[in-house]
Amino acid sequence: MLPTLLSQIVNGLVLGSLIGLIALGYTMVYGIIQLINFAHGEIFMIGAYGGLAMFTYLLPTFVQQQWYLALPLLLLAGAGVSVGVALIMERFAYRPLRNAPRLAPLITALGVSVALQEGVRVFYPGATAALPFPKVFVQGTWAIPVPGGTVPLRWTGLLIIVVSLVLAFALNSFVNNSRMGRAMRATSQDRDVARLMGIDPDRVIVLTFVLGATLAGVAGILYGADLGFINIDIGFQNGIFAFTAAVLGGIGSIKGAVAGGLSIGLIKALGGQYLPGGTAYDYVWIFVVLIAVLVFRPQGFFGETERVRA
Amino acid sequence: MNAILEATGVTMQFGGLTALNDVSFGLSEGEIIGLIGPNGAGKTTLFNCLTGLYAPTAGQVGLRGITLPVDPARVTQQGVARTFQNIRLFPSMTAEENVLVGRHVRMKQNPLSSLLHGPGFRRSEADAAEHTAKLLAFVGLTKFSDELARNLPYGDQRRLEIARALATEPSVLLLDEPTAGMNAQETEATRQLIFAIRDLGISVVVIEHDTKFIFTLCDRVLVLVQGELLVEGTPDEVRGDPRVVEAYLGAPPDEVDAQIHAAEETR
Numbered sequence: 001m002l003p004t005l006l007s008q009i010v011n012g013l014v015l016g017s018l019i020g021l022i023a024l025g026y027t028m029v030y031g032i033i034q035l036i037n038f039a040h041g042e043i044f045m046i047g048a049y050g051g052l053a054m055f056t057y058l059l060p061t062f063v064q065q066q067w068y069l070a071l072p073l074l075l076l077a078g079a080g081v082s083v084g085v086a087l088i089m090e091r092f093a094y095r096p097l098r099n100a101p102r103l104a105p106l107i108t109a110l111g112v113s114v115a116l117q118e119g120v121r122v123f124y125p126g127a128t129a130a131l132p133f134p135k136v137f138v139q140g141t142w143a144i145p146v147p148g149g150t151v152p153l154r155w156t157g158l159l160i161i162v163v164s165l166v167l168a169f170a171l172n173s174f175v176n177n178s179r180m181g182r183a184m185r186a187t188s189q190d191r192d193v194a195r196l197m198g199i200d201p202d203r204v205i206v207l208t209f210v211l212g213a214t215l216a217g218v219a220g221i222l223y224g225a226d227l228g229f230i231n232i233d234i235g236f237q238n239g240i241f242a243f244t245a246a247v248l249g250g251i252g253s254i255k256g257a258v259a260g261g262l263s264i265g266l267i268k269a270l271g272g273q274y275l276p277g278g279t280a281y282d283y284v285w286i287f288v289v290l291i292a293v294l295v296f297r298p299q300g301f302f303g304e305t306e307r308v309r310a
Numbered sequence: 311m312n313a314i315l316e317a318t319g320v321t322m323q324f325g326g327l328t329a330l331n332d333v334s335f336g337l338s339e340g341e342i343i344g345l346i347g348p349n350g351a352g353k354t355t356l357f358n359c360l361t362g363l364y365a366p367t368a369g370q371v372g373l374r375g376i377t378l379p380v381d382p383a384r385v386t387q388q389g390v391a392r393t394f395q396n397i398r399l400f401p402s403m404t405a406e407e408n409v410l411v412g413r414h415v416r417m418k419q420n421p422l423s424s425l426l427h428g429p430g431f432r433r434s435e436a437d438a439a440e441h442t443a444k445l446l447a448f449v450g451l452t453k454f455s456d457e458l459a460r461n462l463p464y465g466d467q468r469r470l471e472i473a474r475a476l477a478t479e480p481s482v483l484l485l486d487e488p489t490a491g492m493n494a495q496e497t498e499a500t501r502q503l504i505f506a507i508r509d510l511g512i513s514v515v516v517i518e519h520d521t522k523f524i525f526t527l528c529d530r531v532l533v534l535v536q537g538e539l540l541v542e543g544t545p546d547e548v549r550g551d552p553r554v555v556e557a558y559l560g561a562p563p564d565e566v567d568a569q570i571h572a573a574e575e576t577r
Contacts, residue, residue: 170425173427174424174425177435178419178424178431178435179413179414179417179419179424179434179438180419180421180424181424182403182407182410182411182414183411183414185400185402185403185407186400186403186411186414189400189401189402189403190398190400192363192382192398193394193398193400194411195382195383196361196363196382196383196386196391196392197383197386197411197412197414197415197474197478198382198383198384198386198387198414198415198478199383199411199414200383304402
């Protein structure tokens with residue numbers, strides 16, 4: 001009994017921290033330019049493919065064989081490719097629409113999402129099917145002894161939890177206690193006044209995309225390393241979860257994105273284990289909870305109620 | 311006298327509407343200028359032109375002889391700061407953070423150092439915090455340092471806006487109705503604050519409807535009516551000028567009476 005419960009909690013935390021890492025990108029971009037960047041899931045997917053490409057085509061065999069050499073390089077490559085694509089996307093797809101009605105960039109984001117997904121399918125060799133992802137971390141599981149049995153935790157799962165939490169804390173500290181972090185918050189609250197304080201909104205927006213894409217790229221590598229394969233749908237699937245997590249936690253809030261991600265991971269794992277329908281219905285519970293939360297607390301866990309400015 | 315801020319022939323048209331017509335004035339170092347005029351006279355529009363929010367249709371604004379760009383961020387960098395008629399603080403940031411945002415243009419942080427909390431980053435944050443604490447003490451808001459801006463009492467929000475503007479280390483401070491909605495006591499405190507700011511060597515332009523406040527505060531008063539600079543002079547000169555009385559308070563009572571009589575007779 002207890003080992004099963006704890007195992008599902010562990011599974012939930014692994015998935016949840018990964019979702020949270022992606023959700024941070026959604027929530028930050030929304031906070032600054034009120035855009036739901038539906039292409040953010042694809043930025044995560046492209047990070048995974050970027051890492052895979054580096055491993056397959058650039059790394060010499062002796063580096064491939066040592067995870068402690070390969071993993072840092074893959075994380076850099078994943079983050080780098082994600083940031084590059086995000087910068088191009090911001091510059092050419094979103095910036096020209098900065099002052100357009102909100103619907104225009106939203107539809108553009110959907111278009112960018114489809115374009116990126118299809119682009120990888122067409123141009124990445126073999127991407128029409130799932131591709132094996134290199135084992136760039138310690139394989140196997142840690143059997144945590146508990147009363148009545150053991151709880152298995154994959155080492156890659158532990159890696160996901162640790163890296164996600166460290167990055168989320170670093171981001172939170174950056175946003176709260178640094179010059180550019182305060183500039184980001186100021187821009188999200190009143191862009192015109194931020195400009196009058198000497199803040200360049202374009203730089204703030206670019207920085208926001210860079211930070212979000214870095215986290216998404218890292219998440220892509222961690223996801224591939226944990227699952228052992230990737231395909232071009234992972235961006236859409238995890239992007240929807242991450243977007244839901246950002247809304248659940250309160251869009252615009254960093255704490256909220258992490259809390260929302262962890263909640264979704266736990267609901268999926270525990271719902272699949274204990275609620276009727278099993279894993280076939282685990283997605284359903286996520287959205288049931290989302291609806292329930294939004295009915296009673298539309299701004300999410302940590303969101304701020306929208307106020308009309310006088 | 312050498313003007314620190316100088317507007318030359320500033321004209322601002324919105325479509326067919328001329329909001330400002332050929333407005334020129336100079337602000338000297340350590341001077342307090344009052345800008346008065348009826349609603350819609352173009353006072354705030356003038357502030358928007360001075361701070362680079364609007365590109366004037368004609369004319370230009372110079373700071374120490376150098377033409378200011380039409381870019382609010384760079385105007386702030388060069389030393390012009392302002393407050394707003396409707397308070398526009400960052401509501402979900404604390405008083406301290408609001409002032410720290412004002413420090414933005416005077417801080418340098420390298421991104422890597424900010425992420426890793428390197429020594430350069432920590433020094434820069436410590437300096438900014440110290441500067442901020444001084445400014446909050448200067449405007450008397452030390453006790454609200456960690457309070458969210460939106461929770462501050464109204465008068466204190468206005469003072470916080472002034473502290474945030476001062477954090478940019480301006481040589482010229484533009485105050486848009488700094489005493490609007492204040493009681494007599496708060497208004498007096500604001501007057502003392504503005505004198506203290508002037509004593510720091512900062513030149514000040516104040517928009518205000520309260521003429522008594524303006525006449526006892528300012529070295530010079532400009533009267534703006536329908537986008538034109540109607541009268542300019544010392545408080546005493548301006549107070550006595552019949553054109554100002556008419557433009558600002560409406561026609562003299564006898565004339566108004568005459569008009570009412572005329573209207574009644576035609577009916």
